[in-house]
Amino acid sequence: MTRTLYVYEHCPFCVKARMIFGFKNIPVEIKYLLNDDEAGPIGMIGQKMLPILDEDGRFMGESLDIIAHIDDTGEKVLCGEPNPAIEDWISGISKPLYKLMLPRAACAPLPEFATTAARAYFVRKKEPSAGQFSLLLEDGTDFLATLNSRLHLLAPLIRSEAAVNGALSMDDIHLFAALHSLSVIKGVIYPPEVERYRQTMVRLCGVALMDDYAA
Ligand SMILES: N[C@@H](CCC(=O)N[C@@H](CS)C(=O)NCC(=O)O)C(=O)O
Structure with missing residues (x-):
């Protein structure tokens, strides 16, 4: 296969x-x-x-x-129970995350934006819902403060650095994807528990963060 x-x-x-x-x-x-x-x-x-x-x-x-x-292929790994508090935490950051992440992703050296036309397509498609990227890049201070204060609320919810609820579950999929999006935003401060979780997840799932492109 x-x-x-x-x-x-x-x-x-x-x-x-x-x-x-x-x-x-x-x-x-x-x-x-x-x-x-x-x-x-x-x-x-x-x-x-x-x-x-x-x-x-x-x-x-x-x-x-x-x-x-x-x-479902071979032995299942996502066997843990979800914690509704994780879903709530993720939905609580969605607006500031979306507003800060999209314009930064659009400037990053990502393979989907390898041509000027591809980058321009993304900007044209996302700006109507997110807002003008140049303005979002100029003033994201309040959104950034919100994200950083929310990260302090995530730290005590992390039961293990290898699985947010103690056993791998869909919550790890959703949470790491949100942390991956956050990683393109410069100025995000990760409490130690969150940082350990991010790095362990990178090792376990093999998906690199965008820290190097953070802006
Ligand atoms: N429900 C879909 C949503 C996927 C989705 O929204 N993908 C976006 C990229 S983040 C997309 O391809 N949008 C079309 C576009 O970018 O032109 C899923 O979970 O796979």
């Missing part, structure tokens, strides 16, 4: 799909598409949406479907 996962590096849904392969040590080829490549995804699943898993020419979209499908 040959597996290819089509992704954008900045995309949290793509991060989620990538994580399950790392957790389970299942080989997969990661391919980055340009952000303005509409024909590729539409040709595979009928819409311009990543992630897409290609298994020997059979295509599957939707990150949660991909995760469930791969976790």
Whole structure:
């Protein structure tokens, strides 16, 4: 069986799909598409949406479907119970995260933005909902303060650096994807428990953070 996962590096849904392969040590080829490549995804699943898993020419979209499908291959690893407080924490940061992450991702040297046209496509598509990127980049102080204070509330919820609730669960998928998005934002301060969790998750799932591009 040959597996290819089509992704954008900045995309949290793509991060989620990538994580399950790392957790389970299942080989997969990661391919980055340009952000303005509409024909590729539409040709595979009928819409311009990543992630897409290609298994020997059979295509599957939707990150949660991909995760469930791969976790059902061999022994399951996402066996832990979710904690509603983690879901609440993630939804509590979604607005400041979205506003700060998108304009920074758009400036980062990510493979989906390898051409000027691909980067411009992303900006054109996201600005109507997020706001003008140049303005968001100029004044994000309040959003950043909110994120940093929320991170202090996350620290006591982390029961183990290798699994937020003590045993790997969907909460780890959702939480690490949010922390991955946060990693492109300069000035985010991670309490020690959160930092240990981030680094351990990188080792376990094999998905690198964007710290090096933080702006
Ligand atoms: N429900 C989908 C959502 C995936 C999604 O929203 N992907 C975004 C990237 S973060 C996308 O491909 N949007 C189309 C675009 O960027 O043009 C999933 O979980 O897989």
